[in-house]
Amino acid sequence: MPDVAAEAARRRTFAIISHPDAGKTTLTEKLLLFGGAIQMAGSVKSRKTSRSATSDWMALEKERGISVTSSVMQFPYGERIVNLLDTPGHADFGEDTYRVLTAVDSALMVIDVAKGVEERTIKLMEVCRMRDTPIMTFINKLDREGRDPVELLDEVESVLGIQCAPVTWPIGMGKRLKGVVHLVSGEVHLYEPGRNFTRQDSTIFASIDDPQLEARIGADMLREVRDELELVQGASHPFDVDAYLAGKQTPVFFGSAVNNFGVQLLLDFFVRHAPAPRPRETTTRPVEPAEPKLSGFVFKIQANMDPMHRDRVAFMRVCSGRFVAGMKAFHVRSGKEVKLANALTFMASDREIAAEAWPGDVIGIHNHGTVSIGDTFTEGEAISFTGIPNFAPELFRRARLRDPLKLKQLQKGLAQLAEEGATQFFRPLMSNDLILGAVGVLQFDVAAYRLKDEYGVESAFEQVQVATARWIRCDDAKKLEEFREKNAQYLAIDGAGELVYLAPTRVNLQLAQERAPGVEFLATREQA
Numbered sequence: 424m425p426d427v428a429a430e431a432a433r434r435r436t437f438a439i440i441s442h443p444d445a446g447k448t449t450l451t452e453k454l455l456l457f458g459g460a461i462q463m464a465g466s467v468k469s470r471k472t473s474r475s476a477t478s479d480w481m482a483l484e485k486e487r488g489i490s491v492t493s494s495v496m497q498f499p500y501g502e503r504i505v506n507l508l509d510t511p512g513h514a515d516f517g518e519d520t521y522r523v524l525t526a527v528d529s530a531l532m533v534i535d536v537a538k539g540v541e542e543r544t545i546k547l548m549e550v551c552r553m554r555d556t557p558i559m560t561f562i563n564k565l566d567r568e569g570r571d572p573v574e575l576l577d578e579v580e581s582v583l584g585i586q587c588a589p590v591t592w593p594i595g596m597g598k599r600l601k602g603v604v605h606l607v608s609g610e611v612h613l614y615e616p617g618r619n620f621t622r623q624d625s626t627i628f629a630s631i632d633d634p635q636l637e638a639r640i641g642a643d644m645l646r647e648v649r650d651e652l653e654l655v656q657g658a659s660h661p662f663d664v665d666a667y668l669a670g671k672q673t674p675v676f677f678g679s680a681v682n683n684f685g686v687q688l689l690l691d692f693f694v695r696h697a698p699a700p701r702p703r704e705t706t707t708r709p710v711e712p713a714e715p716k717l718s719g720f721v722f723k724i725q726a727n728m729d730p731m732h733r734d735r736v737a738f739m740r741v742c743s744g745r746f747v748a749g750m751k752a753f754h755v756r757s758g759k760e761v762k763l764a765n766a767l768t769f770m771a772s773d774r775e776i777a778a779e780a781w782p783g784d785v786i787g788i789h790n791h792g793t794v795s796i797g798d799t800f801t802e803g804e805a806i807s808f809t810g811i812p813n814f815a816p817e818l819f820r821r822a823r824l825r826d827p828l829k830l831k832q833l834q835k836g837l838a839q840l841a842e843e844g845a846t847q848f849f850r851p852l853m854s855n856d857l858i859l860g861a862v863g864v865l866q867f868d869v870a871a872y873r874l875k876d877e878y879g880v881e882s883a884f885e886q887v888q889v890a891t892a893r894w895i896r897c898d899d900a901k902k903l904e905e906f907r908e909k910n911a912q913y914l915a916i917d918g919a920g921e922l923v924y925l926a927p928t929r930v931n932l933q934l935a936q937e938r939a940p941g942v943e944f945l946a947t948r949e950q951a
């Protein structure tokens with residue numbers, strides 16, 4: 424019988440955060456290569472292309488230059504099992520990204536050496552900060568001319584408010600790139616373009632004082648690096664594992680993802696120091712990963728991942744215990760027992776049937792509309808993991824049907840799209856309108872496209888007088904009933920059956936709040 428504590432301790436579950444174009448996809452590909460998950464660099468990209476050829480939905484993604492779907496990739500590395508959760512890249516999908524970040528134990532931040540800290544990195548960092556997620560940093564594209572490394576670290580420290588502890592340091596940059604020095608081991612790894620492509624096998628010197636090194640990189644460069652290292656070691660912080668785990672310090676690596684340079688040094692350090700699954704808060708008590716019974720929460724729902732199977736998959740992060748294929752689990756929100764048959768794991772090569780899974784792993788549960796984002800599964804205990812919010816949408820549109828006979832399909836389509844979490848769906852108490860809420864405009868286009876493609880419904884989305892939404896909560900049944908009667912014209916039911924106030928203006932919202940003391944207006948809906 425495998426030991427839950429030992430299996431949990433082997434897991435490293437993380438996500439990559441970056442501004443588009445910094446090199447997330449390229450780095451992912453190289454990491455998978457080290458995990459032996461793919462044979463040849465380039466497979467991640469080519470897989471994308473072959474899929475988009477089979478699905479119009481993917482074609483939209485491609486056309487817009489966005490990646491809407493996100494996936495989970497698992498690979499072994501040494502004694503560890505690494506789970507890399509992909510985050511969608513487009514800004515409109517921030518909410519989705521947020522929820523992926525609730526399901527990881529640490530993050531890897533990729534920064535373009537020429538561009539430094541960019542706007543999207545700042546936003547993602549804010550999200551990580553809310554949970555003190557430990558972060559490692561990879562400064563990419565060292566084979567190009569970029570900014571002064573000392574200046575870049577200063578920028579990370581001042582803009583992102585996190586201490587930097589360089590672990591590798593570049594020797595030259597762009598055309599003059601010669602390698603990196605590992606500040607902890609003292610080793611020098613040479614950059615040999617072309618040699619590092621599939622696997623890192625660069626020449627390694629035990630230290631910067633190795634007499635052979637000068638011949639390889641030149642006396643001038645050696646002097647330059649020595650001076651710089653003296654400066655860096657005097658001015659920067661040494662790596663402090665506790666500060667890193669507390670989210671206060673980020674170890675920094677330099678490299679070039681496309682040349683597979685500096686990546687293995689990062690990965691080795693990552694599997695050694697990044698946190699294994701940690702305890703998670705629930706409504707009643709923290710859950711320890713080593714607990715024998717299974718628990719987990721759903722952080723993402725995705726439809727039609729595979730055009731051959733028009734299914735919906737709920738992604739569950741395992742928080743404790745052991746998942747075994749076919750086991751029964753307790754779906755806390757509905758109070759029902761469900762059989763988790765045919766759950767999926769996400770080996771990087773392809774989806775596979777999961778025989779078992781451990782804390783830190785993600786499994787895909789086939790879902791026929793009963794599972795929502797934020798739902799908890801256990802082996803019977805009625806607890807719910809907290810901190811996986813649904814944000815109040817900022818934009819609203821009324822769905823208009825071209826063919827009135829297709830109302831049923833439209834309702835079904837909207838409800839299913841809402842389950843995935845990128846859009847929200849509201850049915851006002853007093854009208855037959857179908858209102859869609861989103862945090863970004865692009866989501867309406869995506870919704871219209873998918874309604875046509877997947878449900879055969881031609882629809883359009885038109886302006887509607889709604890400024891914002893608030894979830895209503897009130898423990899006093901009488902008060903709630905009174906509120907419902909008075910405000911019926913502004914009230915709606917969301918996809919999960921919760922009562923929501925759709926305010927036509929901010930002023931209206933404020934007045935409604937003032938007139939209903941004792942009624943809570945929540946800007947996020949968390950599963951309770």
Ligand code: GDP
Nearest residue numbers: 443444445446447448449564567679680681682
């Ligand atoms: P993403 O948008 O963050 O996923 O970025 P990609 O991985 O798609 O990379 C964006 C572009 O930068 C692509 O054209 C890559 O080939 C290129 N790129 C990635 N890493 C490097 C690198 O180390 N050096 C150079 N010169 N280009 C790179």
